[in-house]
Every structure is written in C-alpha cells, then in structure tokens.
Amino acid sequence: MSKPVKDRFTLKEKSWIMYDWANSVYATNIMAAIFPTIFVSMVGAEGDRWWSLGTSLATFLVALLAPLLGAVADFKGMKKKLFTAFLLLGAVFTALIAATDSWKLMLVFYILSRIGFAGSNLFYDSFLTDVTTNDRMDRVSSWGYAMGYIGGSTIPFVLSIVMLVTLGYSNPVAQKFSILITSLWWIAFSVPFLKNVRQEHYIEKTAESSVLQTFRNIGHTFRDIFQVKGLLYFITAYFFYIDGVGTVISISTAYGTVLGLGTIGMILALLVTQIVAMPCSILFARLSARITARRALIGAILLYTVICLVGFYMGYSLEPHQQTLETAIHEEFTAPLSDLTDPDAIALRDSAAKLLTSSDSKAAFDKEAEKLLSENHHPELDRVASAFASFLGSQNEKIRSFQSAVSLSTVLFWAMAVLVGTVQGGIQAVSRSYFGKLIPKERSNEFFGFFDIFGKFASVIGPALYSLIGHLTGRSSYGVLSLVLLFLIGLGVMIVGRKELVRLENRAEG
Numbered sequence: 316m317s318k319p320v321k322d323r324f325t326l327k328e329k330s331w332i333m334y335d336w337a338n339s340v341y342a343t344n345i346m347a348a349i350f351p352t353i354f355v356s357m358v359g360a361e362g363d364r365w366w367s368l369g370t371s372l373a374t375f376l377v378a379l380l381a382p383l384l385g386a387v388a389d390f391k392g393m394k395k396k397l398f399t400a401f402l403l404l405g406a407v408f409t410a411l412i413a414a415t416d417s418w419k420l421m422l423v424f425y426i427l428s429r430i431g432f433a434g435s436n437l438f439y440d441s442f443l444t445d446v447t448t449n450d451r452m453d454r455v456s457s458w459g460y461a462m463g464y465i466g467g468s469t470i471p472f473v474l475s476i477v478m479l480v481t482l483g484y485s486n487p488v489a490q491k492f493s494i495l496i497t498s499l500w501w502i503a504f505s506v507p508f509l510k511n512v513r514q515e516h517y518i519e520k521t522a523e524s525s526v527l528q529t530f531r532n533i534g535h536t537f538r539d540i541f542q543v544k545g546l547l548y549f550i551t552a553y554f555f556y557i558d559g560v561g562t563v564i565s566i567s568t569a570y571g572t573v574l575g576l577g578t579i580g581m582i583l584a585l586l587v588t589q590i591v592a593m594p595c596s597i598l599f600a601r602l603s604a605r606i607t608a609r610r611a612l613i614g615a616i617l618l619y620t621v622i623c624l625v626g627f628y629m630g631y632s633l634e635p636h637q638q639t640l641e642t643a644i645h646e647e648f649t650a651p652l653s654d655l656t657d658p659d660a661i662a663l664r665d666s667a668a669k670l671l672t673s674s675d676s677k678a679a680f681d682k683e684a685e686k687l688l689s690e691n692h693h694p695e696l697d698r699v700a701s702a703f704a705s706f707l708g709s710q711n712e713k714i715r716s717f718q719s720a721v722s723l724s725t726v727l728f729w730a731m732a733v734l735v736g737t738v739q740g741g742i743q744a745v746s747r748s749y750f751g752k753l754i755p756k757e758r759s760n761e762f763f764g765f766f767d768i769f770g771k772f773a774s775v776i777g778p779a780l781y782s783l784i785g786h787l788t789g790r791s792s793y794g795v796l797s798l799v800l801l802f803l804i805g806l807g808v809m810i811v812g813r814k815e816l817v818r819l820e821n822r823a824e825g
Contacts, residue, residue, distance in 0.1 A: 324455070327446040328512035332459045334439055337504035338405075339463030341432050341472045342564065344497045345409060346370075348585045349475055352578050353490050354425075357418040363569035364785060369422045370565050373429035381437055382536070382765055391668075395512045398438035402505055403426055404432025410498040413491040426448035440747055441763035441794035445515040449752050449824075453608065457600030460740035465593040466504075471496045472589065476582055484578055508754070541625045545819030547751055548812025550766065553746055556616045556805030559623065559743060559798045562777030563735065568793075570626070573635050573791055575672045575717075576725055584732040591736030599741025608749040609816055613809055615742040620802045622734050623795055629727040630792030636720040637672065640713050644671050648706045652699060660695035667703050672717065753819055777801065 408428035412421050431743030445456045475493035482489040540546050572580045603611040652664050754762040781794035
C-alpha cells in the first residue's frame with residue numbers, strides 16, 4: 316500500500332531529488348545564461364546561430380541513441396552504469412571548455428558535454444519510477460526541479476556572477492571559473508544519487524538477451540506507444556510544446572546578446588527566473604493535483620505562447636533602431652577610419668564601434684582612450700578620439716533612439732524572466748511525472764527512451780527553426796515568433812486527444 320502524499324521523502328527520493336540540485340548548474344551556467352554570452356561575444360554577429368546549430372547537433376545525436384540506450388538500460392544492472400558513464404562524459408567535457416580559448420573547440424566540447432548532460436537526464440528521469448510511487452510522483456518530480464532551481468541553478472550561478480562582476484565580465488579567470496564550478500558542483504552533488512538510488516524495475520537478462528532482442532524490445536515499445544491512443548496523443552503534444560520550452564532556455568541570452576542588451580542585466584534577470592521557479596515548481600504540482608496534470612500543462616502551454624509573443628516584440632521593436640545605428644557606425648565612423656595602421660588605434664576604433672551600441676558608450680570609450688593616449692601619442696589615436704566625438708554629436712538622435720529601444724527591450728526581458736520562472740520547472744516536472752504514471756514500470760527505460768527522443772528531436776527542430784528563420788529574414792525576432800507555432804500545435808493535440816487522455820489517466824489510477 317502506498318504512503319500518504321504528505322509523508323516525508325524517503326532516502327531514495329531525497330537522493331534522486333539531489334541530482335537535480337547537482338546538474339541544474341549546467342542548465343544555467345552552460346546552456347542558458349553565462350557560457351552562451353561568452354561564446355556569442357567571441358564569435359560575433361553569427362554567434363547565436365552557431366550556438367543554435369551546435370545545440371541542435373547535440374540533441375539530435377542523443378535523440379538517435381535514446382531508444383537503444385533505454386532498451387539496454389531496462390536489463391538488470393545496466394541503468395546505473397549508463398547513467399554514470401554519461402554523467403562523467405558531461406562533467407569532463409564541461410571542464411575542458413575552460414581549457415581552450417578557441418571558440419571552435421569550445422563548441423565541440425559544448426556539444427559533447429551536452430550529450431553527457433542529456434544522456435544522464437534520460438536515465439535520471441526513468442529512475443523516477445524506481446524511487447517512488449504513482450501517488451507521490453508529481454510531488455517528487457516537482458521537488459526535483461524546485462531544488463535544482465534554488466540550489467544548483469542559484470548558488471553556483473550567484474558565485475559566478477560575483478566573480479564576473481568583481482573581475483569584469485571579459486576577464487578570462489572569471490569566465491573559466493563559471494565553467495569549472497559547473498563541472499565540480501555537478502560531480503560533487505551526484506554522490507548521494509550514485510550511492511543510494513538503485514534500479515528496482517527491470518527485465519532479467521536471459522540467454523536470449525542480445526542486440527537483436529534489444530531492437531525487438533524497441534520495436535515492441537514503439538508499437539505499444541502507437542497502439543495506446545492516449546499515450547500517442549500526449550507524447551506527440553509533448554514533442555511540440557517541449558520544443559518551445561527547450562529553445563527558450565537555449566537561446567534566450569544569445570538572443571539578448573545579439574540585440575545588444577546588457578550581459579550582466581540579462582544574467583541577473585535569469586537569476587530571478589531561478590528564484591521564482593523554485594516555489595512555482597512546487598505550486599505547479601499542487602495545482603496539477605487540484606485540476607489534473609493535463610489541465611495544468613495546457614495552462615502552461617498557453618503562458619509560454621504569451622512569453623514567445625513578448626520575446627518577439629522585444630526584438631521587433633529594437634532591431635530597426637539597431638540596424639539604423641549600425642549602418643551609421645559603418646558609414647560615418649569605421650569606414651572613414653579603415654586606413655589606420657597603428658594597432659592600438661585599430662583596437663580603439665573597433666572597441667568604440669562596439670561601445671556605440673551600449674548604454675555607457677561615452678564613459679567606457681573615454682576611459683579606454685585616456686589610458687591609451689597617456690601611454691602612446693600616435694596621431695592616429697587622436698584621430699579615432701576626434702572621430703568618435705564627432706559621431707556622438709552628429710548621430711546623437713539615432714543613438715538616443717537606440718538606447719530608448721534597448722531600455723524597453725530590457726524591461727520586456729525581465730518580464731519574460733519572471734513569466735518563464737512561473738512555468739519552466741512545472742511544465743517539465745509534471746510532464747515527466749504524468750508520463751511516468753501512464754507507462755509500465757518494468758519497462759520505464761524503454762518508454763522514457765522514446766519520451767526522451769521525442770523531446771530531443773523537438774529540441775533539434777526549435778533551435779534550427781530559430782536559426783533558419785533568422786537567416787531568411789535577417790531578424791532574430793522572427794525566429795522567436797516561429798516558436799509560437801510549436802506551442803499551438805502542442806496545445807491543439809492536447810485538446811483533440813482529451814477523451815483518450817482521460818481514459819488512460821483513469822486506467823493508470825485503477
């Protein structure tokens with residue numbers, strides 16, 4: 316007989332929850348907030364699109380492997396071994412990102428680390444059926460996300476922000492610290508999971524257990540998903556709406572960086588997301604208990620649609636001002652200075668061109684120019700300083716219009732951060748536990764393998780769609796707008812499949 320929902324968490328449940336505390340720092344520091352801005356600033360104008368393509372490749376590879384890995388993990392003793400292997404793959408290659416200054420190598424290491432992160436999460440999710448029961452599943456799953464937000468996503472995130480603010484965002488030591496703390500935190504707090512969580516539901520290995528049998532099991536699971544209509548409706552809807560969720564997480568700061576929003580401000584806004592997400596994840600589980608998980612998920616999908624519309628307008632209102640100012644900078648400032656020969660003057664010119672699209676352009680430029688002029692009296696430095704002052708005077712209206720648009724977009728980014736915090740953890744936690752209730756426990760890895768492949772292929776489509784639409788239109792805001800379609804499709808499938816979903820829910824409860 317299952318224990319009442321209000322019982323304290325068991326040791327297994329606590330240890331399972333602790334892995335969210337352990338690995339959520341990767342989602343914040345590497346996937347969402349800090350490393351994307353470092354990467355984009357190194358690559359330049361195409362940085363957000365390279366980032367999206369790298370993310371798509373990593374998730375595509377995991378998606379291809381997920382069903383096979385899931386089927387293998389269902390055999391006795393295999394789930395923990397595979398979990399550990401992907402955990403180490405992710406943590407080691409995360410640390411290696413800090414060992415290079417080449418953005419191309421960073422991208423390769425990021426792809427490999429993300430494969431490790433995603434692979435370990437596949438097995439972590441499927442362990443949910445091993446550590447708890449159906450009546451406790453929403454609560455345990457939501458507390459996992461909640462502890463991830465308040466612990467793994469907040470404490471090392473804050474430490475990283477302190478280092479970046481203290482030493483300067485472009486300081487290599489501060490940047491590498493934010494990456495290395497991710498790897499160390501991840502490994503250290505995975506120990507309780509490795510020690511206390513065991514595979515309770517499994518398929519016994521037999522003389523017939525082979526690669527061929529594994530592929531037969533995959534085929535049986537695939538067939539079962541398509542034969543059970545309620546399960547097919549849910550996993551199809553999940554395929555689309557979780558695409559939007561993952562893409563919003565992956566491209567938010569890269570999108571903001573391309574728009575010229577302040578890096579530290581964006582990171583602090585995402586810190587607010589983590590803080591808001593902790594209690595909201597728990598409240599979302601309570602909401603799902605009152606109105607059913609299905610209705611709670613529909614509400615979250617609708618809110619994410621609103622978030623994407625806000626994100627679209629954030630860029631749509633800023634991009635024309637940005638493009639006008641960048642054209643003026645090229646024609647009136649950098650082009651007339653294209654004949655510079657002094658390295659310091661060239662560096663000052665390029666730095667000034669970037670600073671002109673920031674809110675503190677004059678103060679930052681004056682500080683840098685004063686230092687160079689005091690150390691080097693090359694006449695080209697005076698020429699750059701004079702051209703900069705002249706540009707500020709002649710293009711003052713364009714600069715002020717751009718900065719006003721940046722201010723509005725920054726406010727919208729903060730609004731989005733709060734809105735995302737209210738549903739980001741809840742929609743993922745309840746999706747995971749809702750699916751876990753509907754499937755056979757002894758075949759949880761096989762089913763979660765397909766759950767993962769649907770989610771990962773969606774995460775391939777989302778960033779790729781954002782990148783494609785951005786390339787075709789020349790405006791990243793239209794890439795964000797395209798994500799609305801994915802949420803609407805997911806919502807439509809949930810509504811159309813309502814009767815079958817209710818029937819499957821009743822069967823699971825019985």
